[in-house]
Amino acid sequence: MKSLFFAMVTFLGATVFAHGGNMEVALGPQFEQRSGWLTKDRSGVSSLLSFHLLSGQSESGAVSFFDLQMGFGSFEGVDRGGYPFAAGETIHQQTFALVPNIGFGSLGGGHFFAGVGPQLISLRQSSPSDSAQSFGTMIWQAGYRLPFGEAWSGNLKINYSDYSSEVANQKSFFATFGTSLQLGYRF
8 A cells, every 4th residue: 555655656756747747735624425335434524634736728719638546444344244354343445546637717716627537545544453454445526626825725525445355255335435525725
């Protein structure tokens, strides 16, 4: 997982250097509604940190940027448990995603955007024993970005991701709807 994260950061940094884009760091809460496998608490809040590579604007008015985002949160597991996790214990969740977005508007003004990209989800439980599982999926997102001042911006995002598989004769399904509000700063 650390190697994948390093690769994502390296890719984003190289892209910024190659294209001369502006980097924006955005941080804020994400409100999540979960369903399916391992879920007891149907909603929760996680922290979402994003690195935006803001590119230029085409003659048609299209704007685009890469979004490298990381989420950190936890939730309470279901009473019956699920492989490889014990029942009723806290499960810590980390997510990493790289989402190319495209939208219409102005980089200097507000614009809507949408994108889809790969996401890595890592689940870990430390009690009663150390158990972990990681899997990849796709994340779909849409939102609105509104710059203000000289370097600040507000970002509203909604996203969806799901995962399904069969492990140790157990069918698994895990879906997350997220709504995040982030404050960004451009370099």
